[in-house]
Amino acid sequence: MELAFDREAAKRERIAFVRTYAAWVKKTPNAEWSREQAVLIDSLVENARNMPLSPRIYIDRVAKTTKARRHLQNKTV
Amino acid sequence: MELQYSDREIGVSEKYLTQLDRFVLGFTRILEQRTAYVIVSGYVAILFGRSRGTEDVDILIPHLERETFSQLHRDLTEKGYEFLNAENAEGLYDMLCRGMGIRIAEKDRVIPNIELKFLKDETDLCVLRDRTAVKMPGAVLYISPLDIQIAYKLWLGSDKDIEDAVYLWEIFKDNLDHTVMKSRMDEFGVSGEDYGIGV
Numbered sequence: 249m250e251l252a253f254d255r256e257a258a259k260r261e262r263i264a265f266v267r268t269y270a271a272w273v274k275k276t277p278n279a280e281w282s283r284e285q286a287v288l289i290d291s292l293v294e295n296a297r298n299m300p301l302s303p304r305i306y307i308d309r310v311a312k313t314t315k316a317r318r319h320l321q322n323k324t325v
Numbered sequence: 326m327e328l329q330y331s332d333r334e335i336g337v338s339e340k341y342l343t344q345l346d347r348f349v350l351g352f353t354r355i356l357e358q359r360t361a362y363v364i365v366s367g368y369v370a371i372l373f374g375r376s377r378g379t380e381d382v383d384i385l386i387p388h389l390e391r392e393t394f395s396q397l398h399r400d401l402t403e404k405g406y407e408f409l410n411a412e413n414a415e416g417l418y419d420m421l422c423r424g425m426g427i428r429i430a431e432k433d434r435v436i437p438n439i440e441l442k443f444l445k446d447e448t449d450l451c452v453l454r455d456r457t458a459v460k461m462p463g464a465v466l467y468i469s470p471l472d473i474q475i476a477y478k479l480w481l482g483s484d485k486d487i488e489d490a491v492y493l494w495e496i497f498k499d500n501l502d503h504t505v506m507k508s509r510m511d512e513f514g515v516s517g518e519d520y521g522i523g524v
Contacts, residue, residue: 259484263520266375266488270495273374274326281326281374282341289343289371292378296436303409306435307428310381317483 326374329460330500333470336460337373345371345437349382350464352429352439355404359397360386363456365469365477370489372459372468373496377485380436381428385453388443394418407432448473448512471497476509479517487520494522 329336366383398414409428430438456467478490
């Protein structure tokens with residue numbers, strides 16, 4: 249089954265969101281935007297800390313991701 | 326966002342420090358006892374409010390002598406950090422000398438971690454030389470100059486990197502020197518026009 253997915257449209261939409269979010273941060277006091285951001289960041293850090301992942305598996309995974317990214321960059325340059 | 330922006334210094338008063346910020350600060354306080362450093366890549370955007378997480382924080386340092394690295398290795402180990410790569414201090418040093426990154430996390434954790442590398446080229450040297458101090462309540466971190474950071478992110482080119490570049494541009498476009506920004510973009514051979522980065 250082929251999924252109808254417009255990658256470019258999704259990318260434009262995400263960039264528009266980033267711009268809107270940045271505009272909100274710019275007009276919001278530091279204490280407020282940073283506290284809201286901390287709710288997200290701290291929960292991600294907590295989840296990661298509880299993840300049962302060994303250093304060896306993590307390093308292997310990172311090496312594979314880096315290799316794939318370099319391959320993609322070389323193809324597009 | 327209230328910023329006190331000047332050449333090579335950005336003040337962010339009343340910023341609430343996240344667990345990620347505290348992790349980075351804990352590490353850099355030990356690191357800076359032995360060497361200068363500069364933070365590059367994704368964490369820079371997160372530091373200024375970008376709403377995303379990251380597994381790792383990239384930090385560049387100048388080439389260290391083997392003995393200095395051994396001392397740093399000892400400092401970090403004694404203060405509760407762990408090297409994720411399987412090598413001992415000698416092996417880790419050799420990795421750094423070969424241009425590879427080594428990863429360091431709090432003991433018994435994997436994420437978040439620091440990816441530490443030696444400077445490898447002229448751009449890296451420039452990033453360290455012109456590093457920007459970010460002053461937060463009770464803390465200072467040194468980051469890559471924002472014009473280089475934005476151009477570099479565009480050059481990397483993944484969706485996440487482009488979004489980071491757009492975010493930093495939107496936050497700092499009124500502070501950045503557009504002529505310098507343009508020359509950075511030219512150096513990296515990138516254009517931000519498609520993403521509204523208009524210099």
